[in-house]
Amino acid sequence: MVVYAGQGDARRSMALLWRSGEPGEVRPGPKPGLSVDVIVDAAIAVADREGMAALSMRKVGERLGRTGMALYTYVPSKGELVDLMYDRALAELPAGYDLSDGWRPAVASWAEHTLAFYLRHPWVLQVSQARPVLGPNEFAMLESVVAILRTTGLGPRRLRGVVALLFDFVRGAAKTVSESRLAPSETGVSDEEWWQARSFLLEEVAPGFADRFPMVTWIESDDDGPGAGEPYLEHRVSETFSVGLAVLLDGIEAAVRAG
């Protein structure tokens, strides 16, 4: 499920994001029992625990002792709610990184913080990047990476490429891990069971696999296996993550040297 920015009244949704709502004029009618904030918190809790696919208006309402429809008093639609969740979650990220040892360790630290963030809130990965939410914390996050990378001396064009690359890298790693964590509860089959059953079936259905796919067979060969009890895929991803990060940093360094 890809979620696009709410397409309702754009002015209203921007106002919600930037908290530029009118202050508390006294108005007739019952006191509000909820607020945008508690709704967003409840929605984040649901999405953290059960994933974006399981996030529904009814479920969020229920968690707050209301019907799903009650939320529409505070939020124009589910799309806007997701935007608000997204920008609120992003607030967890650090506003700046230590540059005293140069940009290299700072980028590494950024990547690790950001990966951890995505793993805490995997649903964030499903929010479309094509139509950015344009909330304050989205800009703050961007600000913090660019602040690091600008010290490399690269120009805006190059830097946009590097930033995109960094995000794609971290998001890709996070996506693999988070999907594999969600899969057991969604499918009722643990990772170990699944892989074992599948690789058995693969031999059955594709005899001569090693001859037909020699490169795949070779690259899957293990130099060192997962530690005791560590899930297979997560071990692979963390290996992959550190290798990829090193390659990336070297690539940036090459760009910097080239000017």
Place this chain on the structure above:
Amino acid sequence: MVVYAGQGDARRSMALLWRSGEPGEVRPGPKPGLSVDVIVDAAIAVADREGMAALSMRKVGERLGRTGMALYTYVPSKGELVDLMYDRALAELPAGYDLSDGWRPAVASWAEHTLAFYLRHPWVLQVSQARPVLGPNEFAMLESVVAILRTTGLGPRRLRGVVALLFDFVRGAAKTVSESRLAPSETGVSDEEWWQARSFLLEEVAPGFADRFPMVTWIESDDDGPGAGEPYLEHRVSETFSVGLAVLLDGIEAAVRAG
């Protein structure tokens, strides 16, 4: 929407993927009016045109002059159908790349082919990577990249990291473009309209933006704008893609030199 591999009868779905179905024993009952192949083709056509979110059993059935339920005669569930779509689409990719000028241009060519493929079939990006489909064409695709990269002399551990990095990069770029292409038809608002309205509202709601987010403001400054008529975001992405690819190739080269 993230789609997991079908969790029905694993043996049946592997048999479907690898075409190891029993041949045509003569059997009682009406002749099948459809086949797995025509269903998969129809489903791909729907997904290409309207996106994964719009893919439904009813819609595929309708396109074939049947009800949605009729498909369940051929395919155990929607999940397996998506697996089949995925592996079938992957068959479009080249089986090998020209290595006569070394791995660098071959990787570049791979990246461009793969990007174009994802843009032809954007829904492919929504198929979960955590529980691979394990069909023949998925392995063939992997085989073709590894065949290129193995000529660098890097070991399996390093190479897995590089492969993941390459995929994350291409998929990230493809995702941004494809979402921005889909957004107008899903939201009824064109990219130009959307960006214009949003940036106007942003100034209204976030005065002093340039002071608050100086790095963001700087990095968004254009060295050169989009060509005439070229969509804003697509221009940015293609710029970003070539910069990112260069950085990546340099990073790989550094890893190769380091041994």
Place this chain on the structure above:
DNA sequence: CTGATAGCCTTTATGCCGTAAAGAATTGTC
């Protein structure tokens, strides 16, 4: 104190979705 009015929230209804269950129609074997 008395409407009027605005805002909160629920109920109901519409049209989607995947798919389970039941049954009609068709085609083969004995």
Place this chain on the structure above:
DNA sequence: GACAATTCTTTACGGCATAAAGGCTATCAG
């Protein structure tokens, strides 16, 4: 001709977002 297997349709269930209507509540103007 009886039986069984197979294709496909109809109907039904529980889920989804959300439109529409109405009940209840708190503040206003008179």
